[in-house]
Structure formats: C-alpha cells, structure tokens
Amino acid sequence: MFVILVYDTAAERNPKVLKTCRKYLHWTQRSVFQGELTAAQYRALTYALNAVIDPTHDSIVTYTARSPDMIAATTIGATLGGPGDIL
C-alpha cells in the first residue's frame, strides 16, 4: 500500500518519531513522510509509533491507498524530499 504520514508531536518526542518513520518511509517535507509498505510493515510502523507518542497530546495521521497509482502528488515551489532521502 502507499502511505502518506503526517505527524504533529511534541518537540521532545520528535527524534523518536522521526527515527521510527525513517525506518519505514522516506521523508517528503517537514513533518511528512511517504512510501510503499506491505500491510505487515504498516502494522509494525503504527505499533512502533504508538509506543513512542503521548496519545493525549501527539497526533499522527496516515493516509493509505491500495496503490500509488491512485494518488497524484504535485509539488508547488521547492522540492525538498525525494527518493534519495530513503534512510
């Protein structure tokens, strides 16, 4: 599946959130990651994120589609992330 992930987490937890996201997705822009995952990888990612956030304050939203073909991504202005940013 194709995954877009946006996070709004407290600064002190950002390093752990970033580290977790980077394991599975590539960075697109400030607080945005995207990538293709299997269902099992997606479950592992959400499980890992649940373990590092404070669910009363932090928020992470994922948008998933069965295939990247279903979503068109368009950049206005500067292109920040890219496939080369897969860590």
Next chain:
Amino acid sequence: MFVILVYDTAAERNPKVLKTCRKYLHWTQRSVFQGELTAAQYRALTYALNAVIDPTHDSIVTYTARSPDMIAATTIGATLGGPGDIL
C-alpha cells in the same frame, strides 16, 4: 477530487498560505489541510498559492485522488482537526 495539502513555508509567509488554504480546505493538523474540491477549485487554490509563496524556499505538496473512497485516513493519538474546522 479529494485533496491532502502539506506545506513547508517560511514563517513570514505562513499567514497568507494558511488564509489561502482555509478558503478551500479544512485544517487537519499542523501544516496539513484536506478536503474535496472540484478541478476548478483545485486550479484556483494552486494558482493562489503560487502567488503567495517564494518558490525557491517554500514547498507545498498536494496529494489528490479521484475520490475520498480511494484513501483511508487513520489517526494515531490525538485527533486535532475535523469537519468542524472548516472555516
């Protein structure tokens, strides 16, 4: 079409970017908007954003799908925005 918009723009231009996004979409989370637009509204939004950003520094990415049915949105942790935030 269903539109997810994420912006990474300089602080001094954020108010204009926010104002433009709020005309067309509803706020989801820090630097994220989403909503359903016609093709004409989407063109008007991107045109308006191009007029307020500095394309050498600012970046806005839109993800569009023909229908919201093609995308599943899942929140981990706190739900921040919602339909009530349409301005």
